[in-house]
Amino acid sequence: MSLRILVVDDEETILFAFREHFEPLGYEIDCAQELEEAEALLSHVRYGLLIADLRLTGSQSSEGLELIRYARERSPWTRIVVLTGSGSEAMKSEAMDRGVDAFLEKPRPLGELAALAANLLERTA
């Protein structure tokens, strides 16, 4: 199982925090802020885990759902975690229907996310 993780969020501070916390644990972290950037990476890089926000361009957007659909199609081996601060029940339901492994609401302790990643990647935390 690849220990490479793609984190997709429009907030740079969140991406920074992921990098700071996960890289010392031995993960390779790539970060993307745009839907198309994330899709391009998923097309050419093999990731074990995708951690994605649902809204990348505003409070009413839903690029994350499109990204989940794309990841399921192009990178079926990649486990998917949604981490969002504004997901409605309808969006959660749709995300789960599209096959995400976990749907979490922000904020979340990084340690908890690391444990989840280790579990999904079948790795001892």
Added chain:
Amino acid sequence: MSSLGSTTGGGGGGGGRLWDLILAPEGLTTSFQPIFERKDGQLTVFALEALNRGPRGTNIERSDVLFEYVRRKRGEVAIDRLAIAASLREARGLPEVPGLSLNIHAATLEREPRLPAWLAEMAAEYEVPCKRIIVEIVEHAPPWSGRQFLESLDRLRTLGMRIALDDVGLGQSNFRMILDCRPDLLKIDRHFVSGAHADENRRAVLESIADLAVRLGAKAVAEGIEDERDLEVVLASGIGLLQGFLLCRPCSSKRLRKLDFMKRLWSEPLPEGYGDDLPDDPSATQEVPAPR
């Protein structure tokens, strides 16, 4: 700049942080990889293929990620104009070689009817004769056989340019495309070249494309040659145009201009493996690191 419009004209792109970086001055970096021709037991340079990378230090520095990003943004026309301008600018002043290969998306040729005329103007501006230009058609998505696409190909031919079809054997670079495009060059994807020395089926594919090229009045190019044993198989298959790291890695124009390199590269037959003893050029010859 061309009177037909700005370098980035033609629509598409849709904005965004990365897109702005691409459009910035020096947003794209151009290098050149020679395509060699084997004649009478010697290698000479047949053409230089211009290769472009995205902004340094970004996820799209890698060309494959860059062009996937561009396609997702539907920004093919804009990126092709930028890449063409950057490539011609870098090529200006290089000694003449028979060909300068420029990658252009099929979608650009379909969506932008003015592209052939614009390309000719840009070539004139950078003093590159049209007869040297090879338009290498990349991207494998519809509309491959759009009416405008085919008209643009005809226009490019009328201007004296040659047509190459990239990634032959994969995706949309199929027999129909070969018939529609009538390419001068069939570029065989590395998938069929790598490991051909140990795979009879790959050898059969190479021989069949080489034969097809001859019958269509075209030339076959083997891409991605990285192993001497594969090179031998490629040559034995009747393929005389060769490209790959084994022969020469992509070079910056600065490196190509170095006199000692230039003299040997252009004016004399080149021994196989030439370039191996040259010092590394960090700006152009190394693999782009994995995205961060």
